[in-house]
Amino acid sequence: MENTVLERSIVIFVNVVFSEGVRILSTGWGVLNHINETTPEGLQEIFATNLFGHFVMVRELEDCLGKAQETQIIWTSSQNANSDDFSYTDVQHRNGREPYSSSKYATDVVSVAFNDRLNKKGIYSVTTCPGLVMSNLTLGILPAWVWFLVMPFIFFMRLFVGSLTCSAYNAAEALIYVTKQKCESLNPRIKYCSLCSVLGRPYVGEEKLNIDEKDADDLYNQLETLYQGFKLMYRNSKTITTQGHVTEMRNGFKARSEDELDNEAHNGYQNGIH
Structure with missing residues (x-):
């Protein structure tokens, strides 16, 4: 008899948790595997959902931002973001196996690109990470009852992995923090991460983004070309x-x-x- 999806998930989880446990818990590596379908417009679904739709929204609203007062663009990235999973020759990740990781790394890159371009207009772009939160994403990895059983272990692992925020309240810590800071005081090449102590106290950490300016320009220009193509298509439709x-x-x-x-x-x- 074939194993069920649940049985296979548990076997995989147990087999690798000891060798790659910290990496899995902190980034979701190896378990956030999504089926990357295609949208009716021909875009890769995860690319369109996590990156391109946000890019289009910012470009459409750009002329309205930064006029009366400074404006913040706050991106929700992930510690799952990995430069090794992203390619500037395949920004939609058509040929890869980690579309979520690719889209989140691209989010970091686009945030830097927008900040470099829009600062002179009083618009600042910064990226944050909520950590590991109990959501539909995590429930897609393992069912709720399994997470309930391993929760004490996850709380203990906060000694080593601060990104195990678990609740939406803890996950929002970085978002709240950046909204309370002066825009010019935030570093666009820092990812502000929600972290949590073993006792459940949320706090904010910083992760340096090693993103080259030319690479940021390259991705921005590719997205801009795609955006202008969509504008032309829908203007003629x-x-x-x-x-x-x-x-x-x-x-x-x-x-x-x-x-x-x-x-x-x-x-x-x-x-x-x-």
């Missing part, structure tokens, strides 16, 4: 939803001006098309 059905209309819009598209959209809403 009009999507209207009628009674819950989405109809995509591409032909005939390429030669029209933006004013004509706006007028048509307005008239559509006036006529009850939503």
